[in-house]
Amino acid sequence: MKPLENRWYPYALLAPAFLVLVVVSLVPFLFAMYLSFHQVNFGRIGDFAGWSNYSRLLDNERTWNSLWVAVKFILIAFPLQFILGLGGALLLNKRVWGRSVILPLLFIPTMMAPIVVGLVWKVMFAGSWGLLSYNIVERFGLLPGTSVFSSPDYALIALALVDVWQWTPFMMLAFFAGLQALPVSPYRAAAVDGATPMQMFFRLTLPLMAPLMVVIGMLRFIDAFKVFDTIYTLTAGGPGTSTEVPSLFAYRMSFEQWRIGESAAFAVLVWIGFFILCSLFYHVAKKKLNAF
């Protein structure tokens, strides 16, 4: 590698991209920080406000409500995605025909525009006439007098299930990639020793897949926290604040109530939180998967 080493060359390669990234991400971050310490009235930056934006934000019930909604959302969606994804990956890993056709088709929910995902499920559960709301919800007398997305008790569960539909394919294909990369020799040895498929799964597959599962789980956790588009189309945070996840709360606070100062404070705190989460993800993935 000696001939390629040079003190300035790699930095020259990096410079254009980093210049742009500084402009499009460091500058907005610093500006958000600046805003969060000032009074901002209808887009005009006013006096220095100290920590008052932060203290008002932390006193606001809706701030904590939005975090709690996100936690509930993740607690419902994540285990289902994980189990269904793992099951699907094991199924894909069997000798099946036409995998190269089925596999991309299964990826469609993850890759399609989230706004269209919202639209699709709006149609399925619309009022009392959507396909599922008429044929299932109403026929079996679930939820009398209301529709799924306007029920304070069930709207969040329904949204979490939409998230399951959207993201299980991702979990499935990531786990499938992991299964395909498993070494063969331990399985041969286990088969020689007369291990049952169940034993092989719990003693070999799960432990060998554990690092991948941790990394994928972290990634999904980070992603699930910033869900916006589907919820915006399906419930817009309502009824009341029952499905108001952090992104939606920040959106409503900034562009419906124009409390830009507090929103900026919120953005700064969330940003710092994400920085910590990302560095965790980075170090875990680097160590466990030998990635990066």
Place this chain on the structure above:
Amino acid sequence: MNQPASHAPAVTAKPIKRISRQERVSVFWTLLLIVIAFIVLFPVLWVGSFMFRPDSAMFARPTEWLFEPTLVHFRYVIDNGFIGYLGTSFALASISTLLVIVLGTPAAYAFARFKLRFRDDLFLFVLATRMAPPICMVIPFYMIFSNMGLIDTYSGLTLAYLTFNLSFYIWVMSSFCKDLPVALEEVAILEGYNRFEVFLRVVLPLLRSAIVATGMLCFIFAWNEFMFAFMLGGQQVKTLPVAVPELITTQGVRWGPMAIVGTLSLVPVMLAVFLLQKHIVRGLTMGAVKG
């Protein structure tokens, strides 16, 4: 013809028997997988059928499975400027993707190949840019853009799209760069190439398919993006995802045109999932899992 078969019957008999048993098993799993795929995709197909449904057949109670197809919704989509939004979406996604490729490829290569000071910190900065919720970026962007007159312009949105796509591209491409053998570059240096020629003539050609794959994912992300386009766009620069919620009018929701626009937005996505099979997982895990 028969001689080779009778020549070694003991060797061939066993594998054939084993394969046929596996094939019998695979029919069951294949059918199961097809049924699952159908159930998963059924909502998309159902909404797709709205493209041709007359309004009366959309939410009939009881559900009407069969209907007389109509093209009236296509008329509405064409008359209300949706072809223009399609063009905007395409232009915006293409411009930002090209920019990302030009800026990002050298940076990704530098990350993968060289020992850099603060490498981890720089790399994390890039990752956090990608991962932070878009709403966090939109608030400062909105304030900056409205002061600079960048709201509702192509340059403004292209800039905003760089925040998530450039960082995504650098991460995933650097994982591809790491897979390249160093030896080739060393040989090229010994052959008398200078460093820049090595990058241009040796590394870039090897990265071609990786660039196409990662670039395509960037295109899809820009194509699907909603929050930035919604807040920082407007009447001049309006993308398809922003046009979709606008079909919820005061006279009710126009489901037919919605289905058409949704289906249109699915076209590049379908292309991508079929062309990129192996690379999607790597892309969506930021290069952590090699598909």
